[in-house]
Amino acid sequence: MASSPTPVRTQMIEAREPPDQRRGVLGWLRANLFSGPLNSLVSIVTIALLVRLLWPFLEWSLFDADWLGSSRDACSGDGACWVFISARFESIVYGFYPEAARWRVDLVFAMLAVLIAWLALPRLPAKPWVGLFALVGFPVIAYFLLVGGHFGLMDVPTREWGGLMLTLTVAVVGIVGSLPIGVLLALGRRSTMPLVKGVSVIFIEFWRGVPLITVLFMASVMLPLFVPSEIEFDKLLRALIGIMFFWSAYMAEVVRGGLQAIDKGQNEAGQALGLSYWQRMGLIILPQALKLVIPGIVNTFISLFKDTSLVLIIGLFDLLAIIRAGLTDTDWLGFAMEGYVFAALVYWVFCFSMSRYSQYIERRLHTGHKR
Template sequence: MASTRTEMIAQRRPPDLRRGAMGWLRANLFDTPLNGAVTLVTLGLLAWLLWPALQWAVFQADWLGDSREACSGEGACWVFIGARFESIVYGFYPEAERWRVDLVFLLMAALVAWLAIPRLPAKRWAVLVALVIFPVVAFFLLVGGSFGLAHVPTRDWGGVMLTLTIATVGIVGSLPIGVVLALGRRSQMPLVRGFSVVFIEFWRGVPLITVLFMASVMLPLFVPTQVEFDKLLRALVGIMLFWSAYMAEVVRGGLQAIPRGQEEAAKALGMGYWQRMALIVLPQALKLVIPGIVNTFIALFKDTSLVLIIGLFDLLAIIRAGLTDSNWLGFATEGYVFAALVFWVFCFSMSRYSQYIERRLHTGHRN
């Protein structure tokens, strides 16, 4: 016979029906007296630390003008950034041809929106355009030399456009190469597995600076004199190979996390190796390692500034070159803060979008 409760249930706190900002503050920051005290102390410390920085960067800063005489000296002189903004974005790209860079930026933004916004249709066509059509169009627009466009050598590229070019090519190239290397390292064929292991361990054991030096200085010594490799092309190849090795280890971690029964079940259904990998194993593995993949992308994006050592003027190098101008001496802090802000915006955006993808693809059960 089922037992019955004889005592009264203890009184419980009524549910908090508040919504919006006040409800969030109550639930997350002031749910207990101790948490409320910690929140107030933390906010006080942040105000004490950040207020001087805000005064320097915003409230006492100089924003308008075209020379250093417009800077009062009390706060940041963002006039320096405004006066050199075009060189920061385009580098040494000819002024009359900068519309081509703007068009590439516009096409890239449209493709990113097409791929990132879930409600937009025809994602397969978007992937096809992004991986096949857009690179060809961007190449002819930026380099020129055909279709009536003036030729612009890569030595004239620089600033944000060069940073985005290196990062985009590195990201798009390193991921598929890394996937192939990860599969090769788990292969049952000794030659394939051995080549993959040697490739991965070699590139992971060499600093990226060394790779860039080898691509810029040493590689021309091993090719015929009549063969000329563009410096930017050499840097792109080196960056892709370097980061593909790191990407391979990230993907291999995801492959090892997939139960062996998944592949065995696919094999029992008559699927071949590439069918099992493409339809069963890789989709699950890549979903598990999204944080690691995006972390590698962020590290790649930040390391684009290393191309300075081989004479390529990316965003940071262009800002440093502007600081050597006698008309703008003494504004290094503003330049480096602006460069840090640009890098942070791109890296933070990638991080937040990766978290959105994780939530969207989450199919497990939360505890």
């Protein structure tokens, strides 16, 4: 049986507009802000409102601001007095850390920056070994450098820590500690063993049902009552333990959401291959689950970083507390706005950096199941 002939179009296709080949700033503006009459009108009104609202702030913070000097006498204009920040910059960064030993803090900051850059930048060699050093070697080195008392280093008790170094210490320890604990709690909550599941559920619901301020008070005041009198817990150590346990409960729920999103066929496929439970979790389930919940994990990290300011209530002077303490100095009364704006800027830089890096990881790992 002969097949019917393939239809052939005999009419010319109507002419269409050529694609827009413009690139750069003008092409982006036309495509995103001025693609049509309504879009152009909304963009113009929005830009006008932003200029109307932001211009006075820019005049105060940049154009009319005073930048150079060592005392409030250098602040004679109507703008911001950033001399307050520059004059107290060392105390903002180091707190009450002895001046002769601040090189140790600088060394720890430099090591941390190098490790983060090495792990964040693509195509750098030996990332597994660098990651292992960051998790095992760096905390030990940082402890001996910051605390001292060994290898001829002057002992610096944690009550003299403060400022940005204390904020970063609490944030880094809380982030590094809460993630693995949260993963274990999430696995425990989904376990088929009643005892393991019950303990995990009680732990998660208890810590999620208590405010962080209460946790810090309990860690500072109540915890010493439940340990032998000869055991002395450092105040900072107690705060770190409380913060890790508190945020690990939230992290567990984030990870559990990722585990529930994985089809059970993945686990059954691992069983068919003869893999043990931990092999299935480590090689098949958890890598997929953690990729799915990267936004939730980073959101928890950002909340943890901002909540480090609550350690003030137990007598630890973090970045915000050091700035507030500087505002009580009679030589600098009346410059609260500059201090709070600077603190907000520092918090925003760290939180925005974590957010942008998480988006980079999502794009690199193709997270989100884009169609």
